[in-house]
Amino acid sequence: MQRRGDFRVSVTKDYLVFSSAHFITFAGHRCEGLHGHNYRVKVTVDGALDEEAWFVFDFVILKKIMKRLCDEIDHKVLLPLENSKVQVTEDGEQIKVAYEGKPRYVFPKNDCSLLPVPNTTVEMLAELFVKRLRVELDAMGARGLTAIEMEVEENFGQSAVYREAIVSR
Numbered sequence: 341m342q343r344r345g346d347f348r349v350s351v352t353k354d355y356l357v358f359s360s361a362h363f364i365t366f367a368g369h370r371c372e373g374l375h376g377h378n379y380r381v382k383v384t385v386d387g388a389l390d391e392e393a394w395f396v397f398d399f400v401i402l403k404k405i406m407k408r409l410c411d412e413i414d415h416k417v418l419l420p421l422e423n424s425k426v427q428v429t430e431d432g433e434q435i436k437v438a439y440e441g442k443p444r445y446v447f448p449k450n451d452c453s454l455l456p457v458p459n460t461t462v463e464m465l466a467e468l469f470v471k472r473l474r475v476e477l478d479a480m481g482a483r484g485l486t487a488i489e490m491e492v493e494e495n496f497g498q499s500a501v502y503r504e505a506i507v508s509r
């Protein structure tokens with residue numbers, strides 16, 4: 341059968357949320373104070389139809405993976421490890437955070453999530469979620485997917501979307 345269109349599946353659920361603290365740095369010498377958001381995630385996966393199941397991807401599996409990725413950073417202080425102005429150092433059970441060399445915060449290690457991003461903007465969180473989802477999908481041998489799109493919202497009507505094409509091997 342010749343099909344002219346293509347398919348994508350989306351998941352956004354009231355449990356695909358995380359409530360976390362963060363601050364971001366701006367160009368120049370401006371840095372936000374610590375504050376929190378109730379973040380919400382929406383994921384869209386593009387791909388070919390599975391020839392037996394007639395779906396692009398199993399919703400149940402996608403929801404499970406995304407729930408786990410959200411839970412990992414829920415109720416944490418999100419800290420960037422690749423920001424040249426923010427120094428994050430581990431000291432026993434503590435995480436010390438300095439901004440441009442000046443001490444700013446000390447957090448219990450268990451309350452922090454140290455992320456490989458240059459800034460904890462929703463853009464960078466969306467990209468990070470795509471990277472982490474791709475690791476999970478690769479590990480389970482998912483096939484036929486052509487793109488992943490991730491939306492992370494930090495306030496009602498305020499979100500960023502990252503889309504990445506998957507080149508099949």
Ligand SMILES: [Zn+2]
Binds near residue numbers: 363376
């Ligand atoms: Zn914020």
